[in-house]
Amino acid sequence: MSSLSFNSNPDSTNLAVHKLRDDRSNWSDYAPQIQKAMGSKGLWRHVEGTAVTPAPYALVNSIPVLSDGKTQAMEEQIETKESQIMDFDKCEYLAQHVILSTTSMRLSAKIKDLKTAKEMWDLVKADATTKSTLYLLDAEDQLASMKLSDNDDPKTHLTELKEHFQLIIQHRNSLIEMGSVLSDSRYQTIVMHSLPESYRPALQTITATEQASAEMGGSTTKKTKPEDLMNFFIEEAQHRVINTERSKNGDSALAAHGKKGKKGKYGKGQKSKPNVTCDNCGQDGHTKPDCYSKGGGKEGQGPWQKKSKKGEKKTNEMAAVAKTEDQELFAFTCTSDYVAVADAIGLPKDKLGTCIDSGASSHYCPDRTRFQNFQPLKDRNITTADRRSLKAVGIGDVRIELPNGSKQTPALLKNAVFAPDMAFTLISVSRLDEADCSVNFRKGMCTIRNPKGQTMLPSLEPMVYTVWSTQTRQIPRNMQM
Numbered sequence: 001m002s003s004l005s006f007n008s009n010p011d012s013t014n015l016a017v018h019k020l021r022d023d024r025s026n027w028s029d030y031a032p033q034i035q036k037a038m039g040s041k042g043l044w045r046h047v048e049g050t051a052v053t054p055a056p057y058a059l060v061n062s063i064p065v066l067s068d069g070k071t072q073a074m075e076e077q078i079e080t081k082e083s084q085i086m087d088f089d090k091c092e093y094l095a096q097h098v099i100l101s102t103t104s105m106r107l108s109a110k111i112k113d114l115k116t117a118k119e120m121w122d123l124v125k126a127d128a129t130t131k132s133t134l135y136l137l138d139a140e141d142q143l144a145s146m147k148l149s150d151n152d153d154p155k156t157h158l159t160e161l162k163e164h165f166q167l168i169i170q171h172r173n174s175l176i177e178m179g180s181v182l183s184d185s186r187y188q189t190i191v192m193h194s195l196p197e198s199y200r201p202a203l204q205t206i207t208a209t210e211q212a213s214a215e216m217g218g219s220t221t222k223k224t225k226p227e228d229l230m231n232f233f234i235e236e237a238q239h240r241v242i243n244t245e246r247s248k249n250g251d252s253a254l255a256a257h258g259k260k261g262k263k264g265k266y267g268k269g270q271k272s273k274p275n276v277t278c279d280n281c282g283q284d285g286h287t288k289p290d291c292y293s294k295g296g297g298k299e300g301q302g303p304w305q306k307k308s309k310k311g312e313k314k315t316n317e318m319a320a321v322a323k324t325e326d327q328e329l330f331a332f333t334c335t336s337d338y339v340a341v342a343d344a345i346g347l348p349k350d351k352l353g354t355c356i357d358s359g360a361s362s363h364y365c366p367d368r369t370r371f372q373n374f375q376p377l378k379d380r381n382i383t384t385a386d387r388r389s390l391k392a393v394g395i396g397d398v399r400i401e402l403p404n405g406s407k408q409t410p411a412l413l414k415n416a417v418f419a420p421d422m423a424f425t426l427i428s429v430s431r432l433d434e435a436d437c438s439v440n441f442r443k444g445m446c447t448i449r450n451p452k453g454q455t456m457l458p459s460l461e462p463m464v465y466t467v468w469s470t471q472t473r474q475i476p477r478n479m480q481m
Helices: 027-040 044-048 075-101 105-111 117-129 133-144 154-177 184-193 197-215 226-248 312-326 336-345 429-434
Strands: 003-006 015-018 058-060 063-065 329-331 353-357 371-384 389-404 407-418 425-428 438-442 445-449 455-460 464-466
Touching: 015 027, 027 044, 027 075, 027 117, 027 154, 044 075, 044 117, 075 105, 075 117, 105 117, 133 154, 133 184, 154 184, 154 226, 184 226, 197 226, 371 407, 407 429, 425 429, 429 438
Parallel strands: 329 371, 353 425
Antiparallel strands: 003 015, 058 063, 353 464, 371 389, 389 407, 438 445, 445 455
């Protein structure tokens, strides 16, 4: 953007004023900037028309006289008066020059023949702020159509995001100056719509919690303000930069803790299943002789198909507690910012959403009422994505319902950690893998299948969904994970 630099002494500081665009879209920035710049040079009173014009001495028989009309003015008085007039004229013309130089050619042509800086400024202000209803509608549509594209480089994306929000704020302020009535609710919608698809999981969490709060008669004053929303997403982008740097330095434990000490059916320490496809059930990772499905060589011998031995249930629960106490807990999708959003909205625990997390070391749930076979944990913390800690209070099995078309599929999260401060339930992808479930992420969609290949969660918008049903249903063993 072109700008004018001027220095009419006081303290010889050079000041730069950005030009007013011909479409006046930067009026909300231009107006206070030029006011402060010209005020620092003693010019703004000329623009407002409050500067007192020094009057020259009256002449009597071509002789300058004082205000009494009789006393002749001394030479020093005459020089002082002329200096005052010259200073006034210099400031007046400089103010006019600044206004002419910081406006477009079209606007300059309209104001160049006016006699005072005040007349020029009044016309510039009227041109920028007096708009027809049709113009305001077009300007609001232009604001609503602003869209930020995603960027693979987190640092570049962070810079672009800040500039994007600054431009939105500038356009919105200009609209208000023009007389537009843009509500906070509409403004918030525009801000959310302008973000790339990668922010959709966070947006879904915020909108779902606000919707649930409204349905339960929550206070509308707790709704997130547009400015707070922008700060939230700037911090989210900053977290992406931090996590990327941590990953480059080898400090990220995103997958390591999910696979720590895993004993799969292909042997301890095995990182992946064989690259084969079963001719019997069509699933990857095994062949027909090892298939547990009907017609397979090990039909009916799957871990979920075997009946528990007497006393085994209690032993497994104690073993799960011991394992959790030895294991470092991570929840990378969750940050303390999500917790703050949930607290601000005041959503009950049983109405919080559910998130699929590829970096979580365990399943996590903030709702104690969902747990069964509950065992307490002592002095355990969960590390979030922003390296802060949440309390892990206990461990047990959690009943949830997954959206499956028009129906709900009951599922049991085995050995889930009770984290009352968490903003939503986390389903750990690594734990699903240990339970021989398959998780497929493709084109921003997620599909979960049980070991039999049956769909538990169909293709869903990425990462986040809300669990509304809390009723208890009988859960088949092949739905436990």
